[in-house]
Amino acid sequence: MTLAPESVPTDLEELSAEEVLEHAVERFGQGLYVACSFQKESSVIMHMLLEIEPDARFFTLDTGLLFPETYATWEALERRFGVEIDVFQGPTVARQAALYGDELWKRDPEACCDLRKVSPLEQALADVDAWVSGLRREQSPGRSRAPKLTWDDRRGIHKVNPLADWSERDVWRYIHRYELPYNPLHDRGYGSVGCTHCTKPGAGREGRWAESERTECGIH
Numbered sequence: 001m002t003l004a005p006e007s008v009p010t011d012l013e014e015l016s017a018e019e020v021l022e023h024a025v026e027r028f029g030q031g032l033y034v035a036c037s038f039q040k041e042s043s044v045i046m047h048m049l050l051e052i053e054p055d056a057r058f059f060t061l062d063t064g065l066l067f068p069e070t071y072a073t074w075e076a077l078e079r080r081f082g083v084e085i086d087v088f089q090g091p092t093v094a095r096q097a098a099l100y101g102d103e104l105w106k107r108d109p110e111a112c113c114d115l116r117k118v119s120p121l122e123q124a125l126a127d128v129d130a131w132v133s134g135l136r137r138e139q140s141p142g143r144s145r146a147p148k149l150t151w152d153d154r155r156g157i158h159k160v161n162p163l164a165d166w167s168e169r170d171v172w173r174y175i176h177r178y179e180l181p182y183n184p185l186h187d188r189g190y191g192s193v194g195c196t197h198c199t200k201p202g203a204g205r206e207g208r209w210a211e212s213e214r215t216e217c218g219i220h
């Protein structure tokens with residue numbers, strides 16, 4: 001069931017992250033699907049949502065080029081919460097090289113992100129009513145107006161950003177309060193964590209595609 005975009009309520013901006021998730025669970029039920037990038041926001045959302053809905057469903061986009069620390073965080077979260085995170089993937093690195101040549105991420109990062117992130121995301125969201133992301137407004141100018149609940153026009157479903165108005169400090173306070181597993185790369189200067197070839201240490205999203213104009217991979 002996909003709900004019409006005009007039914008997006010306008011008063012959600014006043015709600016806390018927990019209340020936004022409660023609303024999403026009540027409204028979308030099992031049609032709600034949570035994207036996990038294994039950055040610090042994923043730890044918060046997973047804990048918060050499972051307190052509300054123990055059967056909540058999670059997925060990740062495994063590009064095959066994630067940091068070992070990211071894979072370890074994935075395992076740690078599954079262990080801590082007893083959940084199994086669904087996986088969506090693009091072609092293997094070898095297959096991509098055979099089809100498009102070596103190191104596509106250097107020559108054409110947009111095409112690489114399309115293959116490894118955008119297409120797998122479309123598969124993940126093909127049969128759901130709404131997805132949840134860890135996007136926060138302070139992460140970048142391009143995200144500064146992200147609503148807590150919006151209509152994702154590209155996919156024809158709703159998108160929930162429960163942490164939209166959270167600061168970095170809010171995120172860390174929550175993680176420490178509940179002693180949640182989190183990606184250790186954050187302690188080594190990585191404000192944001194993506195693929196190994198395209199992520200460097202840096203505040204906020206500064207370290208993502210740091211040597212190019214690129215700021216987003218195309219999923220948001």
Ligand code: SF4
Pocket residue numbers: 063065105108109110112113114116117194195196197198217
């Ligand atoms: S972030 Fe880099 S390596 Fe990862 S999918 Fe995009 S271009 Fe490819």
